[in-house]
Amino acid sequence: MKINSIMQDRVVTVDHEASLWEVKMVFDNTRFHHLLVTENNILVGVLSDRDYLKAVSPNLGSATQSKADTDSLNTRVKTIMSTKLHTLSPDNTVLDAVKLFNQRSISCIPIVNEDMTIAGIISWRDIMKTIEALQG
Structure with a gap:
């Protein structure tokens, strides 16, 4: 089975120069857990909700929030994104994805x-949903 048959082609991208304010708005208003980071429409990194939470002050939104806490949202995506990219093409198989997740x-x-433009994204959740549907 090819990845393109189960990948999510609805992805959210953010520019590498975006601030964590912008990322906060995306995570607050969507159910996405990963943002694909681009520079001139080419994939250059991945930012997860976990990366975001590690980078911002834990005092945001609390009674003890200070200006320094709010200023953590001025951080640029490029400083915290994962740049060690592990990608596949739409023609790879689901088994290729499973192997990559395991490695x-x-x-x-x-x-x-081929030109590093984004075609979609796949997560373990997508693979598990496919297995469940095949079993059902």
Whole structure:
């Protein structure tokens, strides 16, 4: 089975120069857990909700929030994104994705075309949903 049959082609991208304010708005208003980071429409990194939470002050939104806490949202995506990219193409198989997940400590795999433009994304959740549907 090819990845393009189960990948999510609805992805959210953010520019590498975006601030964590912008990322906060995306995570607050969507159900996405990974943002694909681009520079001139080319994939250059991945930012997970966990990366975001590690980078911002834990006091945001609390009664003890200070200006320094709020200023943590001025951080640029490029300073905290994962740049060690593990990608596959739409023509790879789901088994290729399973192998990559098992070899690397990653939670998503960007699916890219030959020119590194984004075609989609796949997560373990997508694979598990497919297995469940095949069993059902």
